[in-house]
Amino acid sequence: MARSSKAAQDYRLHERLTEAYMADRIRIRVDFNRLNRTGSPVFDPWENVVPLVALILGSLLVMAYNLVAGTVTLIIAMFAYAFLVRPWVAERLRARTIANLLKNAHNWQVIWSYGGVVVTLAENPRIGVVAPRGDWRAFARRFQSGQELGPGLGSDDTASAPPKPSP
Helix, strand or coil: CCHHHHHHHHHHHHHHHHHHHCCEEEEEECHHHCCCCCCCCCHHHHHHHHHHHHHHHHHHHHHHHHHHHHHHHHHHHHHHHHHHHHHHHHHHHHHHHHHHHHHHCCCCCCHHHHHEEEECCCCCCCEEEEECCCCCHHHHHCCCCCCCCCCCCCCCHHHCCCCCCCC
């Protein structure tokens, strides 16, 4: 019984975070280097390999006809990979990670336990929680969906209480 109530609580907390993300009250940051590797739940090896192989094969094809032109093509291909393909892969990884995080609480927990995700307030990016060590549940619990300040701010009952008279 405890397991199902914990799962139900996780789904409610996940809904809070999803609503907050859709309302642009929280931001999700993704660590490309951490998540773009084998074993990551959002890693796509084809996305990394196919563009690189295509660039190298293209330059080798040119190199078969003209060594100098092939070498220049290879250098251009490496710059294209570094400045065009890698940012494209990073953006696709970011979009895929966020989509999977927001899909359901199970996906959120799997990706969170792997790490490489940071959830922060949109209004104050210094307030947030870092996966996998951070407690996303506590972050979501402190967040009231109608609260203007967002999670982590004004969570104390004393913050909303009238000031105490000074002695």
